Amino acid sequence: MAERRGKGILGLVLAFVTVILSAEGAARLVALRLGDSSGWNDPGLAMQERNMRRVGEDHGGSDVVVLGSSATGEGIDPEQLAQASQAYDSAYNAWHAGAPARSLDLLARSLVLPVLRPEVMVIGLTSEQLNDNGSGHLSHQALESSPARPRVPEEENAAEGIVRRVVDWSYFVRLRETLRRPNELMDALRTGPDANPYEIDSRGMSTSNLAQELRLTPRHLEQNREALADYELGRVELPAFRRLVRRLRSDGIGVLIVNMPVLEDVYSPLHPRGIVDNDRYEAALEALTREERLAYLDTTKEPWGPEWFADENHVNGRGSARLTDLVAKALDRLVPPAGVPK
Amino acid sequence: MVFNSLQYAVFLPAVLVIYWRLRHRRQNALLLVASYAFYSAWDYRFCALMMLSTVVDYAVGRAMASTGDERRRKLLFAASLGVNLGVLGFFKYSNFFVDSAADLLMRLGLDADFPTLKILLPIGISFYTFHGISYTFDVYRREIEPAGDLLSFAVFVAFFPQLVAGPIGRAHLQLPQFERPRTRPSSVQVRSAAFLILLGLFKKVVIADGLALYANQIFSGAGTRSGVDLLIGAYAFALQIYGDFSGYSDIARGSSRLLGIELPENFAQPYLSRNITEFWRTWHISLSSWLRDYLYVSMGGNRGTRARVYRNLVLTMLIGGLWHGAAWTFVIWGGLHGLFLVVERARGVRSPRCPGPVARDAIRIFATFNLVCLAWIFFRAETLGQAISYLAGIVTLRSGGVDNSAVVLVVLAGLAVLAVDIVQRNRNEDTAPMRWPAPARGALYATLAAAIVLFSGGQPVPFIYFQF
Numbered sequence: 076m077a078e079r080r081g082k083g084i085l086g087l088v089l090a091f092v093t094v095i096l097s098a099e100g101a102a103r104l105v106a107l108r109l110g111d112s113s114g115w116n117d118p119g120l121a122m123q124e125r126n127m128r129r130v131g132e133d134h135g136g137s138d139v140v141v142l143g144s145s146a147t148g149e150g151i152d153p154e155q156l157a158q159a160s161q162a163y164d165s166a167y168n169a170w171h172a173g174a175p176a177r178s179l180d181l182l183a184r185s186l187v188l189p190v191l192r193p194e195v196m197v198i199g200l201t202s203e204q205l206n207d208n209g210s211g212h213l214s215h216q217a218l219e220s221s222p223a224r225p226r227v228p229e230e231e232n233a234a235e236g237i238v239r240r241v242v243d244w245s246y247f248v249r250l251r252e253t254l255r256r257p258n259e260l261m262d263a264l265r266t267g268p269d270a271n272p273y274e275i276d277s278r279g280m281s282t283s284n285l286a287q288e289l290r291l292t293p294r295h296l297e298q299n300r301e302a303l304a305d306y307e308l309g310r311v312e313l314p315a316f317r318r319l320v321r322r323l324r325s326d327g328i329g330v331l332i333v334n335m336p337v338l339e340d341v342y343s344p345l346h347p348r349g350i351v352d353n354d355r356y357e358a359a360l361e362a363l364t365r366e367e368r369l370a371y372l373d374t375t376k377e378p379w380g381p382e383w384f385a386d387e388n389h390v391n392g393r394g395s396a397r398l399t400d401l402v403a404k405a406l407d408r409l410v411p412p413a414g415v416p417k
Numbered sequence: 418m419v420f421n422s423l424q425y426a427v428f429l430p431a432v433l434v435i436y437w438r439l440r441h442r443r444q445n446a447l448l449l450v451a452s453y454a455f456y457s458a459w460d461y462r463f464c465a466l467m468m469l470s471t472v473v474d475y476a477v478g479r480a481m482a483s484t485g486d487e488r489r490r491k492l493l494f495a496a497s498l499g500v501n502l503g504v505l506g507f508f509k510y511s512n513f514f515v516d517s518a519a520d521l522l523m524r525l526g527l528d529a530d531f532p533t534l535k536i537l538l539p540i541g542i543s544f545y546t547f548h549g550i551s552y553t554f555d556v557y558r559r560e561i562e563p564a565g566d567l568l569s570f571a572v573f574v575a576f577f578p579q580l581v582a583g584p585i586g587r588a589h590l591q592l593p594q595f596e597r598p599r600t601r602p603s604s605v606q607v608r609s610a611a612f613l614i615l616l617g618l619f620k621k622v623v624i625a626d627g628l629a630l631y632a633n634q635i636f637s638g639a640g641t642r643s644g645v646d647l648l649i650g651a652y653a654f655a656l657q658i659y660g661d662f663s664g665y666s667d668i669a670r671g672s673s674r675l676l677g678i679e680l681p682e683n684f685a686q687p688y689l690s691r692n693i694t695e696f697w698r699t700w701h702i703s704l705s706s707w708l709r710d711y712l713y714v715s716m717g718g719n720r721g722t723r724a725r726v727y728r729n730l731v732l733t734m735l736i737g738g739l740w741h742g743a744a745w746t747f748v749i750w751g752g753l754h755g756l757f758l759v760v761e762r763a764r765g766v767r768s769p770r771c772p773g774p775v776a777r778d779a780i781r782i783f784a785t786f787n788l789v790c791l792a793w794i795f796f797r798a799e800t801l802g803q804a805i806s807y808l809a810g811i812v813t814l815r816s817g818g819v820d821n822s823a824v825v826l827v828v829l830a831g832l833a834v835l836a837v838d839i840v841q842r843n844r845n846e847d848t849a850p851m852r853w854p855a856p857a858r859g860a861l862y863a864t865l866a867a868a869i870v871l872f873s874g875g876q877p878v879p880f881i882y883f884q885f
Contacts (some may be wrong), residue, residue: 092863
């Protein structure tokens, strides 16, 4: 009886281990095909990491780093910024798709500051990045479970440390964001390791919408509505944003906050309470910049018609040139902090 | 604290370790402290409300048992109902009725500027007030003796595995379990409890949370999505809410079994129902049986003329809808189910007792599932306008693209749900896989665990029924 029971337990354990190891093996095969991006759950992030490391190694970093979501990634051109600015020679656009403020904070700590060592950070924001309830958490999850997370071990608690070790070892865990979306996984497997879905150039800028005239698609409007769902300010994202700017200031890094342009007639109504939510966001951002004594560029004070946009919250090439020019002028008004080593 | 969180993974074992070292009364004291701590993890301020409800129901139960005066018993019963329904009504429905009245008056051209209170809805209020009402009802009807001690009764009301989303406790089933000393669960019971927790986590994390993203996206874009997308969204929500709620119930039953308390079954493969009558015998059983026993029967139930029976059915379902939330969408959801039940009753349809020919059953199951999904559209929609726009999109076969990822995930989740339900139904047992050969069990446990890992990460998503 005891022998039969022992065999039963052995059979159960063997089957259990076989299934788990098979899943891990399959994930490793997928990782072989996906290449570097396999660790990032987002090919755009993988591309950004590669680019930043190269800029860090080849040029010793970047004077100015732009941080934000895709609106910033497609809006502020680092090449033009470096040329137009009187005070700074180089710039890099370290945006992350759909990034809420928490992600900007994590990305800055884990990758941007140690690799690019900027003198000034330009942080572009739209209202969705400070929403505590929108779909931004998905983008944050992708970043959190990427190798960016383990690179700040001093901030880990015991449970996070265990998770990090599991993520380090297991491709199945590391790749779960990709593996659980069968269609996207198939696309990624077809495209292979060099996928660059956002057409990110060597200075981090996304060039996919440069030649695009305004086109409003139901799918994109819906994505923005998701990002703005149950609009709430002040619980998670705003404190995360405050932490980020305080950290930058305490590290002696100059900070310029940019309220990014949007096609207001289309974008504001996507908030649950329409313009009221957008006004609350702008008031909160303005208050924070005042309290923290940060340089603030509110681009929405200027008129932005449809001709400047590719969609409701991304500027096109024309809009990008105008926006970058505004940012360059605001940058030159900043007094660079003295004694910050490059 | 939600079941699918790290805190609960620490909380439950910690309670269990201490619990099984204590004697009976101290076990109850620990359960009470643990239950209030569990509840306080959301909002400690509402603990007082639960205490009030507990003390009133306990005192009323004792007082009803100690008097033979029928008038006095009736008064006491009414007082208990008044407190429970008053608390529920104030916190859950006051703004709904004020807003609806103001809306109606405005439509009639009258000025109606009523003040609206900013009232927070205490989590689980619909569940624990129904525990209390079931107790006073049973004592009033002399179906049970009143609780012997306040401690056992307080644990019955606040028992943490079922506190915030059921199954809704029935005094005659559960109170004796708290009043009697418990025996340590056998190894078979422990394994079945662990399996229920694993299965519940799979349903919640993989099926419900995996589909939530797509269901949310499709419902929020109801006005622009294609007809096919909308249909997929309705199926996604049907599977999501089943995974979410039955997953919660499985974890609650598994956790409770580890504490030596058996909770009633809350789901019995509802999407394999062949008509709506059968659906309501297998979906949220603790609520449907509660409504049947205390509402439908009290209104006369099946007695009286046909019209009266139909009225009872529709009213019960309307109130069942309103129980879920203070919104017209829930009322219409309940009304639709009431209507389906009336039509079936009028056609003499009964809940089938045994399986029929496979093809016929498959057609009936598919038709019933689609009727249920039709009603879910109202349940899920934020507003009536959104529900109507959603339905219009499906009926008119609105053109547009199809979200292939959603289709793939809905099909995969549907197959997973079907597989679990068929295995359970064939054995008439929700832990049927426990009888499988050891290697098959090992493979199943590993598959469930791997799927949970695959779909986990980030903040745990709260269960849908917490809002009710």
